[in-house]
Amino acid sequence: MAWHLNCEEAPLDVDIKDGGKVVVLNTKNLPLVGEVGLGADLVRLNGKAMCSPGFSCDSALQVTYIVRGSGRVQVVGVDGKRVLETTIKAGSLFIVPRFFVVSKIADPDGMDWFSIITTPNPVFHSSCRKDFSLEGTVSGSAPGSFWSSSRC
Numbered sequence: 106m107a108w109h110l111n112c113e114e115a116p117l118d119v120d121i122k123d124g125g126k127v128v129v130l131n132t133k134n135l136p137l138v139g140e141v142g143l144g145a146d147l148v149r150l151n152g153k154a155m156c157s158p159g160f161s162c163d164s165a166l167q168v169t170y171i172v173r174g175s176g177r178v179q180v181v182g183v184d185g186k187r188v189l190e191t192t193i194k195a196g197s198l199f200i201v202p203r204f205f206v207v208s209k210i211a212d213p214d215g216m217d218w219f220s221i222i223t224t225p226n227p228v229f230h231s232s233c234r235k236d237f238s239l240e241g242t243v244s245g246s247a248p249g250s251f252w253s254s255s256r257c
Contacts, residue, residue: 112147125150125211132224136162140207144222150211158208160201165224174216181206207212 112128119127120146128147132139142161144165150156158181161167175194183204193199193216203206209216 106143121154124154125156125215129227133226138225142223142225144225144227146220147217148220149217150209150215151175152211152213152215154215155210156208158206160204160206161222161224162228163224163226164203165222165227167207167220167222169199169201169218169220171195171197172212172217172219174211175213176216178207178209195241202205227235228231 112130115128115130115134118129119125126149130138130145130147138144148156158179171193173195175192178189178191178193178201179187179200180189180201182202187252189199189203209218
């Protein structure tokens with residue numbers, strides 16, 4: 106059995122004014138992901154918006170492909186050391202290991218990415234907030250402390 110979902114037309118899971126939009130593919134909107142054991146998300150960040158630092162609570166890893174635009178990414182390991190800090194652009198692909206924290210910030214023209222996640226119903230946690238929801242992952246402007254190694 107095959108299923109189809111147009112991510113461009115799917116209902117948004119998050120829509121933050123001047124921040125960005127997120128569509129999460131999980132067993133609710135695409136039952137096939139439960140059968141194959143994978144989930145996914147499509148994120149569109151507006152210019153200079155940031156996806157706040159966070160990690161997968163359910164030990165999933167993420168394979169992320171930058172579809173449009175450019176920006177910066179930082180990945181921090183479980184020991185708090187940066188393992189990746191680089192500029193990314195359309196065509197870039199990177200992997201975030203289990204329990205590593207990732208944060209992305211868009212350049213002025215914005216940035217879109219698609220991630221495959223190794224669980225059908227991904228659960229993410231923000232490293233900067235106790236009461237995290239998916240809505241808290243996208244903000245309209247990036248703080249100057251994006252590259253800081255200090256804890257929130």
